[in-house]
Amino acid sequence: MPDKIFPYGRGAMLFLLILAPTLFLSANDWLHALCAGLLLVLIALLWLAIAKRLQVCDLWTLIGRTPHGIKQTLYVVLMLSSAIYAVYTAWHSAVFLSQTALKLWPVWLATLGLLIICWLIAKQGSPALFLWAIPTAWVTGLTAILSLALSLPDWQMPDFSGTLLFPSILQQTLDGIPILIAFLLFTGFDSELPQGRAIAFGGIFAAVLTGLTVFRANAVLGANCARVLTYPAYAAAGVFQVGALARSEILFGGIFFLCLAARITLSITILQTAYAALRKK
Numbered sequence: 001m002p003d004k005i006f007p008y009g010r011g012a013m014l015f016l017l018i019l020a021p022t023l024f025l026s027a028n029d030w031l032h033a034l035c036a037g038l039l040l041v042l043i044a045l046l047w048l049a050i051a052k053r054l055q056v057c058d059l060w061t062l063i064g065r066t067p068h069g070i071k072q073t074l075y076v077v078l079m080l081s082s083a084i085y086a087v088y089t090a091w092h093s094a095v096f097l098s099q100t101a102l103k104l105w106p107v108w109l110a111t112l113g114l115l116i117i118c119w120l121i122a123k124q125g126s127p128a129l130f131l132w133a134i135p136t137a138w139v140t141g142l143t144a145i146l147s148l149a150l151s152l153p154d155w156q157m158p159d160f161s162g163t164l165l166f167p168s169i170l171q172q173t174l175d176g177i178p179i180l181i182a183f184l185l186f187t188g189f190d191s192e193l194p195q196g197r198a199i200a201f202g203g204i205f206a207a208v209l210t211g212l213t214v215f216r217a218n219a220v221l222g223a224n225c226a227r228v229l230t231y232p233a234y235a236a237a238g239v240f241q242v243g244a245l246a247r248s249e250i251l252f253g254g255i256f257f258l259c260l261a262a263r264i265t266l267s268i269t270i271l272q273t274a275y276a277a278l279r280k281k
Contacts, residue, residue, distance in 0.1 A: 009130030010187055011198030012137035013262065014044065017179050018206035019140065020259035022213050023096060023234050027226030029168065030214035036172035037207025040180050041200060044187070048196050051188035058188040059181070060273070078185075078274040085178060086267035090114045093260045100234060101250055115268075118261055122268040126186055129269055133262060137202070140255040144209055147237050147252050148216055155219040182266050185273075 018037045025033055056062045063074050094110035102110060122129060187195060217232035226232040237252035 004193075005127050005130045005186055007193050007195045007198035009127075009133055010183075010195050011200075011202030012133040013130050013202075013266070014041075014183055014199055015137045015202035015206040016133055016140065016259045016262035017183055017266070018176065018203055019144075019210055019256065020179075020263050021175070022210050022259075023231050023253065023256050024092070025210075025214050025233065027214060027217040027221070027229075027232040029172070030211045030218070032165065032168040032172055033214055034207050034211030035169045036176060037210055038204065039169070039173045040176050041203030041207065043177075043180060044184065044199055044203060045196060047184050047187070048189065048199070054189075056188050057190055059185040060277075061188065064277075072278065075274040075278040079271050079278070081178070082182065082267040082270040082274070085182075086115065086118070086264050086271070087111070089260060089264050089267070090118070093257065093264075096231065096234075096253075097257075100231065100253060114261065114264065118265040119268050121261075121265045122272060126269050126273065129265055130186070136258050136262065140258055141205065141209065143251065143255045144213060148212055151216060151220055151236070155216070156222070157219060179263055179266070182270055185270060 018040060022033070051057070051062075054062065056065075063071055066074065090111045091107065093114060094105075094107045097110050098105055098107050121132060124132075187199070213233050217226045217229075217236040220236040221229070221232060226236070229235050231253075234253050234256075
């Protein structure tokens with residue numbers, strides 16, 4: 001297994017993290033999601049500038065420079081918050097599964113299974129996790145682009161009555177801050193492997209793809225229909241057929257489920273890292 005996180009791994013991970021909540025967004029939030037994703041990328045790049053000035057390779061290093069009592073407290077807070085976030089995201093994902101593809105599975109069983117799978121991935125360490133993110137991001141991005149392209153003949157440009165609301169952008173940005181902090185724990189200054197370009201590319205690509213995917217729900221289903229559906233982006237992916245796969249939305253939902261798994265796995269990795277640091281003398 002690698003012992004170092006490479007820039008492309010960080011860019012791929014940020015791509016997955018920003019793209020993850022796409023399935024749960026309202027169809028009218030496509031522009032808000034785009035702007036919120038770009039703001040998260042801007043915050044990440046701002047942290048890189050600060051990390052360069054402070055000469056820290058990630059947030060873990062910065063925490064390690066604090067006094068012992070504060071450092072121990074921060075480790076405990078990270079353990080508790082990452083555990084809560086992992087369980088919450090797994091439960092949220094399991095509810096989606098129980099309402100779409102796996103209707104016979106109880107939510108608690110799907111949650112437990114997802115947590116176990118993500119724990120097995122996280123057990124390999126953060127370098128392996130970020131390495132796993134690279135092929136996962138490629139599969140997710142290419143499948144999402146293919147889905148958008150194949151559904152283009154069914155697009156009908158809706159009349160946009162909604163406006164760009166700053167509170168909605170702010171709310172979606174705040175919703176993404178916890179997982180962005182989790183990402184920045186493993187991101188910072190590295191003179192040998194600059195990370196800015198990969199992070200900017202992965203984050204911006206994810207923000208644009210999120211906006212287009214949610215926008216497609218309006219264009220395919222119509223604004224009124226998309227507004228009443230629980231998962232409009234998921235439903236809109238079912239307007240075309242891929243070979244013998246009649247329900248193409250299952251394939252579409254699967255790739256975004258990988259993004260949710262990336263969030264859960266990163267949270268568990270933080271839990272393990274903070275626990276190891278807390279026990280270290």
